[in-house]
Amino acid sequence: MGAALIExxxxxxxxxxxxxxxxxLRRLDVSISAGEYVAVMGPSGSGKSTLLNLLGLLDRxxxxxxxxxxxxxxxxxxxxxARVRSERIGFVFQSFHLxxxxxxAENIALPMIxxxxxxxxxxxxxxxxxxxxxxxxxxxxxxxxxSGGQRxxxxxxxxxxxxxxxxxxxxxxxxxxxxxxxxxxxxLEELNARGVTLIVxxxxxxxxxxARRQLLMEDGALHHDHWRPADTTPDRCALPT
Amino acid sequence: xxxPDLIRFARDAxxxxxxxxxLLVLAMAIGVAAVVVLTALGDGARRYVLNEFSSIGSNLVxxxxxxxxxxxxxxxxxxxxxxxxxxxxxxxxLLRASAVHRVAPLAVGTSEISVGGKLREVMVAGTxxxxxxxxxxxxxxxxxxxxxxxRRGASEAVIGAKIRDEMFxxxxxxxxxxxxxxxxxxxxxxxASTGQGLGMNTDELxxxxxxxxxxxxxxxxxxxxxxxxxxxxxxxxxxxxVTEIIRLRHEGELDVTIITQDAVLATFDRLLGTMTLAVxxxxxxxLAVxxxxxxxxxxxxxxxxxxxIGLLKALGAxxxxxxxxxxxxxxxxxxxxxxxxxxLGHAGAAIIRQLYPAYPxxxxxxxxxxxxxxxxxxxIVFGVLPARQAARLxxxxxxxxx
Ligand SMILES: Nc1ncnc2c1ncn2[C@@H]1O[C@H](COP(=O)(O)OP(=O)(O)OP(=O)(O)O)[C@@H](O)[C@H]1O
Ligand SMILES: [Mg+2]
Numbered sequence: 001m002g003a004a005l006i007e008x009x010x011x012x013x014x015x016x017x018x019x020x021x022x023x024x025l026r027r028l029d030v031s032i033s034a035g036e037y038v039a040v041m042g043p044s045g046s047g048k049s050t051l052l053n054l055l056g057l058l059d060r061x062x063x064x065x066x067x068x069x070x071x072x073x074x075x076x077x078x079x080x081x082a083r084v085r086s087e088r089i090g091f092v093f094q095s096f097h098l099x100x101x102x103x104x105a106e107n108i109a110l111p112m113i114x115x116x117x118x119x120x121x122x123x124x125x126x127x128x129x130x131x132x133x134x135x136x137x138x139x140x141x142x143x144x145x146x147s148g149g150q151r152x153x154x155x156x157x158x159x160x161x162x163x164x165x166x167x168x169x170x171x172x173x174x175x176x177x178x179x180x181x182x183x184x185x186x187x188l189e190e191l192n193a194r195g196v197t198l199i200v201x202x203x204x205x206x207x208x209x210x211a212r213r214q215l216l217m218e219d220g221a222l223h224h225d226h227w228r229p230a231d232t233t234p235d236r237c238a239l240p241t
Numbered sequence: 242x243x244x245p246d247l248i249r250f251a252r253d254a255x256x257x258x259x260x261x262x263x264l265l266v267l268a269m270a271i272g273v274a275a276v277v278v279l280t281a282l283g284d285g286a287r288r289y290v291l292n293e294f295s296s297i298g299s300n301l302v303x304x305x306x307x308x309x310x311x312x313x314x315x316x317x318x319x320x321x322x323x324x325x326x327x328x329x330x331x332x333x334x335l336l337r338a339s340a341v342h343r344v345a346p347l348a349v350g351t352s353e354i355s356v357g358g359k360l361r362e363v364m365v366a367g368t369x370x371x372x373x374x375x376x377x378x379x380x381x382x383x384x385x386x387x388x389x390x391x392r393r394g395a396s397e398a399v400i401g402a403k404i405r406d407e408m409f410x411x412x413x414x415x416x417x418x419x420x421x422x423x424x425x426x427x428x429x430x431x432x433a434s435t436g437q438g439l440g441m442n443t444d445e446l447x448x449x450x451x452x453x454x455x456x457x458x459x460x461x462x463x464x465x466x467x468x469x470x471x472x473x474x475x476x477x478x479x480x481x482x483v484t485e486i487i488r489l490r491h492e493g494e495l496d497v498t499i500i501t502q503d504a505v506l507a508t509f510d511r512l513l514g515t516m517t518l519a520v521x522x523x524x525x526x527x528l529a530v531x532x533x534x535x536x537x538x539x540x541x542x543x544x545x546x547x548x549x550i551g552l553l554k555a556l557g558a559x560x561x562x563x564x565x566x567x568x569x570x571x572x573x574x575x576x577x578x579x580x581x582x583x584x585l586g587h588a589g590a591a592i593i594r595q596l597y598p599a600y601p602x603x604x605x606x607x608x609x610x611x612x613x614x615x616x617x618x619x620x621i622v623f624g625v626l627p628a629r630q631a632a633r634l635x636x637x638x639x640x641x642x643x
Binding site for chain 1 (some may be wrong): 254
C-alpha cells in the first residue's frame with residue numbers, strides 16, 4: 001500500500017494556563033493511511049479535539065513532526081497551511097458552524113469562493129452536492145430554517161465540496177438525535193467508502209465501533225490503538241505499532 | 242478570493258446587520274454632507290462678494306478723498322477725514338494719463354424728490370456721461386446724461402427703476418418734470434433694475450449732472466473719482482499715473498486713497514477663500530469622528546463574528562483574505578456614506594439656493610473631492626485595525642466561541 005497519509009511522531013501540545021502547564025497531547029506517534037476510517041475516543045479532556053485541530057492544521061504542536069502526504073506541514077507558513085486546509089482537508093463540527101446569513105447553497109459554496117474558483121464551476125458543483133445530500137429543496141434556506149440533520153448535511157456537503165483527501169469530524173452527531181446521527185454517520189461512511197480518509201471524534205461507543213480502527217486517548221496519550229478485524233480492511237500492513 | 246466574491250461577501254456581511262450598517266453610513270454621510278454644505282456656504286459668500294464687486298465695472302481705479310493709514314483696503318478707510326477737496330478739476334486732469342480710458346466724477350448726497358404731490362427721500366448722484374459706461378449700467382428707457390462741459394449741465398435727470406415705479410406708477414416718466422431739493426429736472430432716462438447689490442443701489446438713485454449736484458449740496462468735493470484703465474494690464478500704470486497727477490495737483494501731498502478693484506477683489510478672494518478652507522476643516526473633523534465610529538463598529542463586528550472568522554480559516558481562508566474582507570466592508574460602508582452625504586449635501590445647498598436665490602451656494606469641486614476622499618480614506622484607515630485583528634484571530638479559539 002502507499003505511504004501513510006498522516007504521520008505523527010513525538011507530537012506534544014502544551015497549553016500554558018497561568019503558572020501551570022496542561023499537557024493536552026504527550027509524545028504522540030500515530031500513522032494513518034489514505035482511505036482509513038478512524039474513530040478517536042476517550043474521556044472528556046483527553047485531547048481528542050486538540051489532536052483533530054492539529055491534524056487540521058488549525059493548531060501547531062509544541063514539539064514533534066506532522067507529515068501530511070509525506071510533507072512536513074508543521075514548518076509551513078500560515079498562508080501555506082491555509083492552502084493545505086483549503087485543498088486537502090474538510091471539517092465537520094459538532095455545532096455545524098454554518099454562516100447564518102448565507103443560504104444552504106452559499107454555505108456549501110464558501111470553500112470554493114475562498115479558493116477563488118470561478119462562479120460557473122461553483123454552481124455546477126453546488127448543484128451536484130445539493131442533490132447528493134438531498135438538499136435540492138433547501139438550497140435557498142438559511143441555516144435557521146433547517147433542521148439539525150439538514151444543517152449537518154449542509155456542513156458535510158461544504159466539507160467535501162473541494163474534494164479533500166481527509167475529513168475531520170469532531171463529534172458530528174453530538175447535537176443530533178440518534179436517528180439523525182445515524183444518517184449523518186452513514187453519509188460520512190459513504191465518503192470513506194469512496195476513498196476519503198475519515199477521522200471522527202466521538203463519545204458514543206456504538207458509533208465508534210463502526211470504524212475499522214479506534215484510537216483510545218487518555219490524558220493526552222494514545223492509550224489503545226485497536227483494529228477491528230474485517231476482510232475489507234485495506235492496509236493492515238501499514239499498522240503503525 | 243475573487244474581487245466580485247469579496248465585494249458580495251462584504252456586502253452580505255454589511256446588510257446582515259442593518260442597524261449597524263445604517264448608523265455607520267449615516268455618520269459618514271453627515272460628515273460628508275457637512276463638508277459639502279459648509280463649503281457651499283463659504284464659497285457662495287466668496288462668489289457673491291466677487292460678483293458684486295465685478296458688477297461695479299471692470300479695470301477700475303477708484304480715488305477716494307482722504308489718506309488711508311495702512312495703504313491697504315479696509316472698510317474703515319471709507320470714513321477718513323477730508324483734508325483737501327477732491328474736485329471736478331482733479332477728475333478732469335486724470336484724463337491726461339495715457340493708461341486712463343475714461344473718468345467719471347461722483348458727488349453724492351441725499352435730497353428729496355417730489356412730483357405731483359408725491360414726496361420721497363433719495364440718494365442723488367452727480368456725475369457725467371461717462372458714468373454709465375464706467376459702471377456698466379444699462380438703461381431701461383430714454384438716454385443717459387449727455388456729454389458736455391463737466392462744469393455745466395442741463396437740468397436733466399436719470400432715475401433708478403424703483404424711483405420710477407414709486408413716483409410714477411403706470412404713468413410715463415420720460416419727459417416729466419420733477420423737483421429735487423429746490424431745483425427742477427426733466428427726466429430723460431430710467432436705469433434698468435439691478436436689484437440689491439453691495440455697492441450703491443442704483444435702483445433708488447437719481448443721477449444729475451455733477452455741477453448741479455455740487456451746487457445743490459453746496460460743496461466742491463467729490464465722493465469718488467471712478468477711473469477706468471484702458472486694459473487689465475493698464476490698471477497698475479493707471480494707478481501710478483493717477484497718483485502722480487493728484488500729488489502734483491495737491492501740492493506734493495498725497496491726501497487721497499487710490500484703490501484698484503483688482504486689489505479689493507484679491508483681498509476678498511483671499512479672505513473668503515481662507516474662511517471656506519477653515520470651514521471645510523471644521524467639517525472634516527466630523528469625518529474623523531465618523532472614522533473613529535467606523536473603527537469601533539468594525540471592532541464590535543469582529544468580536545461578534547469571531548466564530549465565523551474561525552470557520553473561514555478552517556475552510557482555507559488566509560489571514561490576507563479575512564483582512565481584505567473586513568477592509569472591503571469598511572470601504573463599502575464609507576463609500577455608501579460618502580455618496581449619501583454627497584447627495585444630502587447637494588440637496589442642502591440646493592435648498593439654500595432656493596431660499597436665498599441671490600446667494601450662489603455651490604460647493605466647490607475641490608471640497609467635494611476632498612470630502613469624498615477623506616471619507617474613503619478615514620473609512621479604510623480606521624478599518625485597518627479591526628481587519629488586522631480579525632486576520633490574526635486564532636482559529637481554534639475562534640471556533641470554540643459561540
Ligand atoms: N486553549 C486551551 N488552553 C488551555 N487548555 C486547553 C486549551 N484547549 C484545550 N485545553 C486543555 O487540553 C486538554 C484537552 O482538551 P481537548 O479539548 O482536546 O479535550 P477533548 O478530548 O476534546 O474533550 P471533550 O471530549 O470534552 O471535547 C484539556 O485538559 C483542556 O482543558
Ligand atoms: Mg473535544
